[in-house]
Amino acid sequence: xxxxxxxxxxxxxxxxxxxxxxxxxRGRKDDALLRMAEKLVAHRETIATENQKDLSAAKDAGLSxxxxxxxxxxxxxxxxxxxxxxxxxxxxxxxxxxxxxxxxPNGLLVGRVRIPLGVIGFIYESRPNVTVDAAAxxxxxxxxxxxxxxxxxxxxxxALGKLLTEALNETGIPEKAVQVIPTTERTAxxxxxxxxxxxxxxxxxxxxxxxxxVAEHSxxxxxxxxxxxxxxxxxxxxxxxxAKDICFNxxxxxxxVCNALETLLVHEDAAPGFLPEMAKQYEEAGxxxxxxxxxxxxxxxxxxxxxxxxxxxxxxxxxxxxxVGSMDEALDxxxxxxxxxxxxxxxxxxxxxxxxxxxxxxxxxxxxxxTRFNDGNQLGLGAEIGIxxxxxxxxxxxxxxxxxxxxxxxxxxxxxxx
Amino acid sequence: xxxxxxxxxxxxxxxxxxxxxxxxxRGRKDDALLRMAEKLVAHRETIATENQKDLSAAKDAGLSxxxxxxxxxxxxxxxxxxxxxxxxxxxxxxxxxxxxxxxxPNGLLVGRVRIPLGVIGFIYESRPNVTVDAAAxxxxxxxxxxxxxxxxxxxxxxALGKLLTEALNETGIPEKAVQVIPTTERTAxxxxxxxxxxxxxxxxxxxxxxxxxVAEHSxxxxxxxxxxxxxxxxxxxxxxxxAKDICFNxxxxxxxVCNALETLLVHEDAAPGFLPEMAKQYEEAGxxxxxxxxxxxxxxxxxxxxxxxxxxxxxxxxxxxxxVGSMDEALDxxxxxxxxxxxxxxxxxxxxxxxxxxxxxxxxxxxxxxTRFNDGNQLGLGAEIGIxxxxxxxxxxxxxxxxxxxxxxxxxxxxxxx
Numbered sequence: 001x002x003x004x005x006x007x008x009x010x011x012x013x014x015x016x017x018x019x020x021x022x023x024x025x026r027g028r029k030d031d032a033l034l035r036m037a038e039k040l041v042a043h044r045e046t047i048a049t050e051n052q053k054d055l056s057a058a059k060d061a062g063l064s065x066x067x068x069x070x071x072x073x074x075x076x077x078x079x080x081x082x083x084x085x086x087x088x089x090x091x092x093x094x095x096x097x098x099x100x101x102x103x104x105p106n107g108l109l110v111g112r113v114r115i116p117l118g119v120i121g122f123i124y125e126s127r128p129n130v131t132v133d134a135a136a137x138x139x140x141x142x143x144x145x146x147x148x149x150x151x152x153x154x155x156x157x158x159a160l161g162k163l164l165t166e167a168l169n170e171t172g173i174p175e176k177a178v179q180v181i182p183t184t185e186r187t188a189x190x191x192x193x194x195x196x197x198x199x200x201x202x203x204x205x206x207x208x209x210x211x212x213x214v215a216e217h218s219x220x221x222x223x224x225x226x227x228x229x230x231x232x233x234x235x236x237x238x239x240x241x242x243a244k245d246i247c248f249n250x251x252x253x254x255x256x257v258c259n260a261l262e263t264l265l266v267h268e269d270a271a272p273g274f275l276p277e278m279a280k281q282y283e284e285a286g287x288x289x290x291x292x293x294x295x296x297x298x299x300x301x302x303x304x305x306x307x308x309x310x311x312x313x314x315x316x317x318x319x320x321x322x323x324v325g326s327m328d329e330a331l332d333x334x335x336x337x338x339x340x341x342x343x344x345x346x347x348x349x350x351x352x353x354x355x356x357x358x359x360x361x362x363x364x365x366x367x368x369x370x371t372r373f374n375d376g377n378q379l380g381l382g383a384e385i386g387i388x389x390x391x392x393x394x395x396x397x398x399x400x401x402x403x404x405x406x407x408x409x410x411x412x413x414x415x416x417x418x
Numbered sequence: 419x420x421x422x423x424x425x426x427x428x429x430x431x432x433x434x435x436x437x438x439x440x441x442x443x444r445g446r447k448d449d450a451l452l453r454m455a456e457k458l459v460a461h462r463e464t465i466a467t468e469n470q471k472d473l474s475a476a477k478d479a480g481l482s483x484x485x486x487x488x489x490x491x492x493x494x495x496x497x498x499x500x501x502x503x504x505x506x507x508x509x510x511x512x513x514x515x516x517x518x519x520x521x522x523p524n525g526l527l528v529g530r531v532r533i534p535l536g537v538i539g540f541i542y543e544s545r546p547n548v549t550v551d552a553a554a555x556x557x558x559x560x561x562x563x564x565x566x567x568x569x570x571x572x573x574x575x576x577a578l579g580k581l582l583t584e585a586l587n588e589t590g591i592p593e594k595a596v597q598v599i600p601t602t603e604r605t606a607x608x609x610x611x612x613x614x615x616x617x618x619x620x621x622x623x624x625x626x627x628x629x630x631x632v633a634e635h636s637x638x639x640x641x642x643x644x645x646x647x648x649x650x651x652x653x654x655x656x657x658x659x660x661a662k663d664i665c666f667n668x669x670x671x672x673x674x675v676c677n678a679l680e681t682l683l684v685h686e687d688a689a690p691g692f693l694p695e696m697a698k699q700y701e702e703a704g705x706x707x708x709x710x711x712x713x714x715x716x717x718x719x720x721x722x723x724x725x726x727x728x729x730x731x732x733x734x735x736x737x738x739x740x741x742v743g744s745m746d747e748a749l750d751x752x753x754x755x756x757x758x759x760x761x762x763x764x765x766x767x768x769x770x771x772x773x774x775x776x777x778x779x780x781x782x783x784x785x786x787x788x789t790r791f792n793d794g795n796q797l798g799l800g801a802e803i804g805i806x807x808x809x810x811x812x813x814x815x816x817x818x819x820x821x822x823x824x825x826x827x828x829x830x831x832x833x834x835x836x
Contacts, residue, residue, distance in 0.1 A: 412787025
């Protein structure tokens with residue numbers, strides 16, 4: 001069978017399975033999730049053995065120590081995956097909730113009820129534990145999922161998928177509810193994103209190259225973000241102590257993630273009192289500052305920023321810094337160079353805090369808090385399958401509810417249209 | 419300037435305008451809408467003169483009387499457009515509403531606030547009055563809109579666009595908030611749907627060919643439905659009187675629209691008591707019935723249905739009819755041939771009414787009411803820009819709220835991520 005035909009069959013099977021999942025009661029889904037958790041722990045040696053094949057190939061291919069670390073499924077990581085499954089089981093089921101019901105003048109009772117999306121194609125380059133996390137969230141929201149992981153984690157993903165399927169079988173849920181694509185060929189991605197009759201949404205997670213490829217070629221709607229060029233604006237009324245803590249945390253705590261700070265904007269009245277000490281803290285932590293001329297004056301260790309630094313997602317200990325004459329200049333800068341991902345203001349001015357919240361067109365806008373809080377767990381969504389920076393369906397972090405949609409139900413008594 | 423460059427400039431202008439619209443208070447938007455209404459009525463002779471150019475060309479091209487009727491902007495149609503603008507002005511503004519706010523254990527206050535989508539590309543083949551309806555809804559929801567109507571309505575659309583722009587100017591709203599593309603070239607559509615940096619969503623309305631073209635080539639997310647293959651299932655417990663009224667209304671009241679009935683499914687126990695009389699009513703109204711063998715037995719005027727009749731959207735006085743052995747057979751038929759648009763059950767059985775509502779995967783599912791109620795106005799959304807049958811963002815009719823999205827706002831007191 002060609003890869004195209006194989007993927008088409010998988011998508012058809014997923015669609016059939018999704019029909020069975022549509023009105024499955026919560027308990028059945030939770031049983032399956034808990035059984036999955038048991039299985040992972042019970043079969044952790046099998047998982048580790050299969051994972052070893054990926055690790056050996058990765059070493060031969062000369063992958064970095066950091067990459068090898070991300071790829072490793074040891075006891076601790078497997079137990080963490082099992083805990084993740086149990087946490088998803090404990091979350092409320094979004095399916096079936098009415099988000100309103102109203103009576104029309106002709107007596108029709110009209111309501112909106114939450115339903116699963118249907119079939120989700122999840123394409124990722126991340127750690128193999130994402131296989132389990134994504135499967136858990138999709139299943140809990142009543143969706144069938146087709147998973148296409150990175151080739152470097154192929155054996156690990158297949159092993160995990162096999163255990164998940166067994167758990168589905170043992171708890172009487174259609175086994176095609178979770179399918180791992182059994183090939184590393186890129187053609188499989190092309191095939192999956194063309195199947196708009198059977199697949200309801202594609203969620204890609206990984207490097208900007210993968211995501212752009214998917215977004216440009218998919219006939220299926222895509223939820224995604226290309227990158228996070230996150231800004232903090234330090235207002236002249238800010239507490240400099242608070243500003244330093246937040247700006248340090250946002251850049252340094254985990255520089256390789258999409259909600260890390262990439263450009264710091266400082267009001268010119270705050271700059272003299274704030275920037276020299278801030279720059280010193282950054283430099284001690286190994287952060288390279290690329291600044292505008294005024295920044296260079298106040299932070300002698302900084303190097304001059306070039307035009308390409310303003311739209312850059314460094315994902316590293318590098319920070320662009322610009323001194324601005326007003327909040328409007330900061331807003332213009334964010335509008336021009338931002339990625340609509342996460343922006344924060346540090347201020348003690350009421351009017352400017354409200355104006356910043358209202359005017360910044362990003363999925364998460366914060367006052368006096370770190371950009372690192374743009375995360376489904378941190379914002380209270382319970383869990384997260386990804387972050388979407390297109391405006392449609394779900395702008396920002398996506399939890400269980402964002403893996404569902406609503407339909408209208410109408411209770412009539414014989415009404416016809418006049 | 420090439421058409422590509424012209425559209426790119428228009429999209430950039432729309433994006434700039436959308437920034438101004440983002441936090442525009444309701445009163446300003448309503449003023450503009452009311453001014454638009456005044457202008458249409460005041461300049462109805464100019465509109466009629468420009469419309470005459472389209473009508474002459476359409477006559478020369480041999481368009482049908484029905485098409486000419488749809489194209490005509492006479493006094494009554496112009497006054498109806500003005501009334502539509504006033505109705506949109508009277509609707510609540512969806513922008514700025516919080517759909518929840520909660521406190522996290524670390525003290526962060528997290529809320530979700532409704533915001534405009536940004537820039538909408540609206541591509542349509544419909545009557546020229548759609549130009550005004552779409553512009554009104556997009557503006558009220560705080561969006562800039564780029565309108566590309568059908569070539570047969572070109573002069574009418576340009577004339578309407580000019581008046582809308584004047585109203586924006588006179589009420590101090592960025593005039594690029596509403597732009598009509600000043601060319602009939604199809605290249606303009608190709609250019610518009612490629613601009614994913616500046617355009618947030620594309621809404622196509624018209625024939626299935628246009629919509630498939632847009633959906634397959636757009637890099638911008640698309641909200642659309644291809645067709646409405648709507649079903650009614652008449653259960654054995656149905657009141658046959660009610661069933662006849664509803665089935666007649668759903669097929670005959672306006673057969674050319676997407677929420678009209680296309681396939682009637684009848685339980686075999688209901689068929690002998692229901693179908694002969696129903697068929698007689700249909701035949702008196704000129705409806706051609708294409709039936710399964712059992713239907714033919716009960717309705718001698720029917721012709722045999724072929725496989726191609728089951729997925730067909732006739733948009734005409736033609737109806738496919740099938741007698742089924744059970745509700746499950748009806749559900750399977752809908753799953754196989756339906757378009758996820760609108761489905762209804764006629765029943766007096768409680769359990770089956772609930773099961774039909776739960777299991778049918780369509781944007782609107784009704785009990786004992788006509789499929790013709792799948793409409794934003796009829797369901798109480800206030801107005802409608804179209805119907806979406808993809809699961810993302812808004813499943814079903816889209817009103818003002820569906821032309822917006824939500825972002826997260828976070829009120830902190832210095833919180834950082836541990």
